[in-house]
Amino acid sequence: MKLDIQVREAFPHEDSLIAEHFYQMWLDNEVPANSIKADWLKITLKFIKQARQELAYKAFVALVEEQVVGSASCQIFTGLYPHILQETYRKYGYIWGVYVEPPYRGQGIAKKLTGMAVAHLKSLGCTRAMLHASPSGKPVYSSLGFSQTNEMWLDLI
Numbered sequence: 001m002k003l004d005i006q007v008r009e010a011f012p013h014e015d016s017l018i019a020e021h022f023y024q025m026w027l028d029n030e031v032p033a034n035s036i037k038a039d040w041l042k043i044t045l046k047f048i049k050q051a052r053q054e055l056a057y058k059a060f061v062a063l064v065e066e067q068v069v070g071s072a073s074c075q076i077f078t079g080l081y082p083h084i085l086q087e088t089y090r091k092y093g094y095i096w097g098v099y100v101e102p103p104y105r106g107q108g109i110a111k112k113l114t115g116m117a118v119a120h121l122k123s124l125g126c127t128r129a130m131l132h133a134s135p136s137g138k139p140v141y142s143s144l145g146f147s148q149t150n151e152m153w154l155d156l157i
Contacts, residue, residue, distance in 0.1 A: 003064050003104070007112045010059035010071065012052075018059050019044035021071045021099035028099075029134050051075045056124050060116040062100065062109045070100035072113035074120055077130060093121030095131040110140045118144070 010018060019041050026036055037043060051057035055075040062070035077092035095117045100109045114131075121129045130149075133141050 003107060005107065005109055005112065006063045007060060007109075007116055008063070009116075010061045014059070014061060014068065014071075015045055015048050016041065017061075017068055018048065018071045018073060018097065022073075022097040025097060025099045025134075028102075048073070056120075058117075058120050059097075060113050060120075062104075062113055064104060069104040070098075070109045070113055072096075072098040072110075072117050074117035074129075076124065076126070087125065087127075089127065091125055091127050093117075093124065093126035093129045095121070095129055098131070098137065110137065111144060114141065114144055 022044055023036065023040050027033060048057060048059075055078065057073065057075040059071055059073045061068045072095060074093055074095045077094040079092070095114060098110050098114055098117075100113075118129050129146075131141065131146070133146075
């Protein structure tokens with residue numbers, strides 16, 4: 001049976017639920033719970049509040065029978081180094097915290113949420129949307145046209 005999935009912009013009173021999804025996303029990606037700060041909820045809510053004020057943050061939720069089953073967040077990417085390039089050349093948006101509860105995965109929900117985030121970033125004049133994909137998310141993002149980059153890292157521990 002095909003589910004009736006509704007996707008809409010999240011309301012500020014849903015920030016705690018979005019934070020909960022963000023926390024669960026890390027657990028689902030095999031980050032041990034003891035590696036997540038005990039005050040993760042407070043940290044995430046503070047971040048969302050600041051990003052909403054300063055970085056055009058928006059979140060989107062997916063609902064099945066009026067129950068939120070997934071969420072995604074996006075904002076202007078502030079960068080890792082000084083901004084010396086014109087915004088018309090390089091204004092990046094960042095998508096984060098895309099999460100769908102396990103019973104609802106594989107039904108296109110993450111794709112819909114990501115699409116709404118991309119549309120928001122386009123409306124802000126972003127020239128690129130970026131994200132970091134989990135192994136299970138890579139096929140979703142590839143199907144939306146995202147490509148892998150030349151990002152590299154070196155583990156120091």
